[in-house]
Amino acid sequence: MVYFFTFRRIYHHRMNPFLIEATENKPTVVLDAKQSKFELSGRSFPPDSADFYEPIIDWLNQYILQANPHTSFDFKLEYFNSSSQKYFFKLLTTLQQLHQSGGNIEINWHYKSDDDDLKAIGEEFESFFDIPFRFTEY
DSSP, X not given: OOOXXXXXXXXXXXXXXXXXXXXXXXXXXEEEXXXXXXXXXXXXXXXXXXXXXXXXXXXXXXXXXXXOSEEEEEXXXXXXXXXXXXXXXXXXXXXXHHHHTTOEEEEEEEEOTTOHHHHHHHHHHHHHOOSOEEEEEO
16 A cells, blocks of 8 residues: 655744844834744944844744745845844845745835935845845835
């Protein structure tokens, strides 16, 4: 007698959402797998970028182990310092792992219509990663 088993990936998340409300120097962070909402928005120049961003990267490392069928990550930043930019690179490196393992992911990079510098930084990030980027002017 021969048995055939069919395996299918089940997408349910017991991960708690990771939410941080914006302050004067920290962005809003929404990492919610159940609602399929992933966003950094606002201004980012926390006093200690490692303390702020390492838990976000840790959460994403857990998420990519059982990611949603599609992940769309929104960057809606108004301003960030070079230390934050370093952690965005680390964050995108983590998301690149999801893409390389066959995950369907896109990055939505939002920028103000008069902020060519922010757009250029997004384009620079795009050149480093093999993740689809979509640029949206607002």
